[in-house]
Amino acid sequence: KAGVTQTPRYLIKTRGQQVTLSCSPISGHRSVSWYQQTPGQGLQFLFEYFSETQRNKGNFPGRFSGRQFSNSRSEMNVSTLELGDSALYLCASSTGTSGGNEQYFGPGTRLTVT
Amino acid sequence: AQSVSQHNHHVILSEAASLELGCNYSYGGTVNLFWYVQYPGQHLQLLLKYFSGDPLVKGIKGFEAEFIKSKFSFNLRKPSVQWSDTAEYFCAVSLFYNQGGKLIFGQGTELSVKP
Numbered sequence: 001k002a003g004v005t006q007t008p009r010y011l012i013k014t015r016g017q018q019v020t021l022s023c024s025p026i027s028g029h030r031s032v033s034w035y036q037q038t039p040g041q042g043l044q045f046l047f048e049y050f051s052e053t054q055r056n057k058g059n060f061p062g063r064f065s066g067r068q069f070s071n072s073r074s075e076m077n078v079s080t081l082e083l084g085d086s087a088l089y090l091c092a093s094s095t096g097t098s099g100g101n102e103q104y105f106g107p108g109t110r111l112t113v114t
Numbered sequence: 115a116q117s118v119s120q121h122n123h124h125v126i127l128s129e130a131a132s133l134e135l136g137c138n139y140s141y142g143g144t145v146n147l148f149w150y151v152q153y154p155g156q157h158l159q160l161l162l163k164y165f166s167g168d169p170l171v172k173g174i175k176g177f178e179a180e181f182i183k184s185k186f187s188f189n190l191r192k193p194s195v196q197w198s199d200t201a202e203y204f205c206a207v208s209l210f211y212n213q214g215g216k217l218i219f220g221q222g223t224e225l226s227v228k229p
Contacts, residue, residue: 031215042222043204048215056216090158094214101214102148105158 002027004093004106012112018079021109023091025072031055031096032074033103034066037088046089049074050096078111086113116141118207120220127195128228135190135223137205144210147188148217149179153201161203164188175199197229 005024013019025032033056034046045058049068066076072093078085088110092103121136139145149161162173169181179190188205205220 031213033215033217035217035219043206043217043219045216045218050213050215056212058216092158092217096213096215102160102163103214103217104160105150107157 004091004104006089006091006106006109008109009107010110010112012114013081014114015081015083017081018077019081019111020075020077021089021091021111023074023076023093023106025074025091025093026104029093029095029104030072031094031101031103032068032072033092033094034074034076035090035092036060037090037108038086043090046076048096055096081113083113085111087111116207116209116218118205118218118220120203120205120223122223123221124224124226126226126228129197130194131227133190133192133195133199133225135203135205135225137188137190137220139186139188139205139207139218141186141207141209146208146210146214147179147181148206148208149173149177149188149190150204150206150219151201152204152222158204161190195225195227197227199225200227201225 031050033048048056052068063079068074088108090108092105094101094103118139147164150158164181172178206217
C-alpha cells in the first residue's frame, strides 16, 4: 500500500498571503488528521476529518481551516499568514472506525513565512 | 486539559547501553497510548501502541513499553541501543472517546547514541 502523501513538500510564502496544503491518505483510510510541528511548541493537533466532516478540533485560530473530499483526500488552508505559522505541517491517516486505531504520518509540508 | 509529559529532553547514551524514556499523561478516562519515532530527515513512524490487555507491549526494533495505569505512565525501554536508534521519540495519547483521531503528543526526547 502506498503511504500518506503530502504536497507540496516545501513552500515559501509572504506574511498576509494564504496557503493550501494537500494530503492523500492511505487507501481505505477515512480519517485524516493535521498537526503542526515547531521546535518551540512541538506537535500540536489542528483538526481531524472523517467522512468529509470535521470530527475533532484543536486550539488554533479560525485562520486555520480544512476540508475533506469524498475520496478522503484532505486540504488545509491557512489564511492571512503570520511569521509564527512557519512550521512543518503533518498529515496523518487512520481507519477512524474504532477507539484505538493508529495514525500513519506523511512526510509533511515545510512552510516558511517571510 | 489533557497533557503528556516526557521526562527527558535530550538523552545521550553509548552503544549497548540500556534505554528508558519516561512518559506520563494526565487524563482519568480510557486512553490509547503510542510511541512514535522520527529519524533524522524521515517522517514519524509508529514504534508501538497500547490499546488494552497485557500492559507490556513490544514494538519494532526491539523496543517495548509498559503501561502502568496507577501511575499514568507509559515508559519506553530498550535493553541495548544501537547508533541507528539516534532519533527523536514522541509519546502520544488518544482519548478513547475521540475515536483515535486526535493525538496529544509529549514534547519529545532526542536520543543521541555514541558509537
